């Protein structure tokens with residue numbers, strides 16, 4: 001089966017989503033900050049909103065794969081089950097006694113049950129067989145296995161570049177275990193047999209929300225709170241060596257929660273157009289990293305220069321257009337916080353966006369972009385929009 005992504009806007013064929021589940025019900029006022037949510041979502045409503053998102057994609061002919069199904073399917077394969085179980089048991093804080101109890105608990109679960117447990121974690125009181133010093137000294141609100149509520153944002157733990165997948169290296173402790181699941185899917189699931197990994201979680205920090213495929217052979221990589229310069233450099237080296245890219249634009253972004261990834265301030269809505277947070281549009285710069293003519297040579301580095309200038313040059317177009325949302329700074333800031341700039345293009349000039357970003361959406365439409373509105377009042381409490389919540393695995397070539 002073919003999987004390949006060369007752009008942000010080619011007609012979307014297949015996407016991986018994660019319908020939020022029991023892991024979201026783990027969020028409390030005590031843990032929501034460390035688990036990277038800005039509130040406590042109403043789980044059932046979040047699921048309804050997510051179903052509307054998935055339905056909107058399906059109604060446009062997009063095949064939706066669910067992460068939970070892929071994980072459950074992969075867990076029927078003994079090698080994958082062993083790998084995923086061991087990734088949890090290798091957690092040093094468990095100690096030997098608790099590790100043995102957790103191992104026994106996991107061994108008794110069906111593939112689907114184990115999939116749910118790996119996503120939702122195990123709370124102290126749920127482990128009926130818990131014993132020993134570590135278990136006794138744990139707070140009853142602690143988790144024996146931490147939940148992964150940010151699985152919802154499938155964009156970040158894996159990103160396709162051409163016909164390869166980069167399983168990323170997530171920077172925040174609350175998210176690091178996510179990539180054990182994505183790596184297992186791409187290594188073991190029969191649907192992805194033969195897929196080669198271009199990046200893996202043991203490498204320097206790199207998150208999918210920072211990676212934009214501006215054009216075939218041209219990537220933009222945001223560096224800030226999550227992706228580090230060393231991660232961008234490593235990705236560039238690997239893509240150059242494999243011929244997956246010839247230019248990587250490295251784009252510094254503010255190390256702040258509101259702008260944690262490049263796709264929180266800028267997403268593409270056409271082959272030559274982006275929607276961009278107006279408050280940073282003029283300030284965004286890029287370093288251009290280009291492949292050496294000799295494949296074993298050191299990449300060339302130039303810049304910094306304005307992002308739009310560097311992007312147009314790399315993409316061999318006259319101008320990378322910004323859809324001018326024309327917003328006053330306060331509205332712009334409010335709508336950026338609510339992921340107004342985090343749109344998911346399903347074709348050139350067709351984008352999925354949260355309905356609440358009324359002004360941004362109206363301006364997109366004025367600029368000729370069809371906006372498919374979805375509700376996101378609960379989904380948005382994790383600070384991610386339609387692009388963050390989707391990992392495209394197949395797009396048609398953009399034109």
Ligand SMILES: NC(=O)NCCC[C@H](N)C(=O)O
Pocket residue numbers: 035036037150153155156175208209210260261263264382383384385387388
């Ligand atoms: N690409 C994205 O911007 N993803 C959103 C990630 C939100 C998640 N709560 C996080 O802090 O990592």
